[in-house]
Amino acid sequence: MEVLDRYFASIQHVMAQTLESPNMAPLQRLDAYLDVITDLMSVSGWRYGCLIGNLGLEVSGYSELIRTRLQGIFADWLRPFLAVVVDAQxxxxxxxxxxxxxVAEFLLAGWHGAIxxxxxxxxxxxxxxxxxxxxVTLFQSGRRQDKEPV
Incomplete structure (x- = not known):
């Protein structure tokens, strides 16, 4: 549980700097978050992914305590995504x-699937x-003019 909480604290720090930043437009906040996480994943050569996602896949079926904590973490993780979606809409x-x-649920779950x-x-x-x-599916213009294709 302590490992989960410490790891999620590091994710919350990233969310505070990106998804919750008052200095960026909503989709810029989302892009900044995805950029930071992508950069973190690249350091390991794309090998390790997300500890929370990994534990969710492997341990949640065996430990009700960990499953319940993971459920709470995902609920907390969803809030900044929801705020970005509401602001962007x-x-x-x-x-x-x-x-x-x-949409917020889709973004968080889809991103974890991509990881x-x-x-x-x-x-x-x-x-x-x-x-x-x-x-191309969610953004109002289909593709934003201010950003090159990823």
Whole structure:
């Protein structure tokens, strides 16, 4: 439990600097978060992924205590994603015909799925693929003009 809490504290620090930054537009905050996590994953040569995701896959079926803590962590992790989605929908950056809660859940779960594939492939391509797909499906303009394709 202590390892989980310490690891999540480091993720919360990243979220505070990116997803929760008052100095960036909503989708810039999302991009900044994804960039930082991608950079962290690259240090290990795409081998290790996310400790929370790894434990969720491997341990949650065996320990109710850890499963419950992971559930709480994911609930806390979701809040900044939801805030970004709500802000992006209000500003017209993100499609507003979808539930913000469902979009936030999709972003967090989809990103973790991409990280899992990244570990298997030992490549950043799954992360890039995830970003390309969200840009063309969720972003209001289909592809933002201020950013080159990932």
């Amino acid at each position: 209000r500003s017209g950056e993100l499609r507003d015909d979808l539930s913000p809660e469902e 899992l594939r990244m570990k298997v492939e030992r490549s950043d391509e799954p992360l890039k693929r995830f970003r390309r797909i969200i840009e």
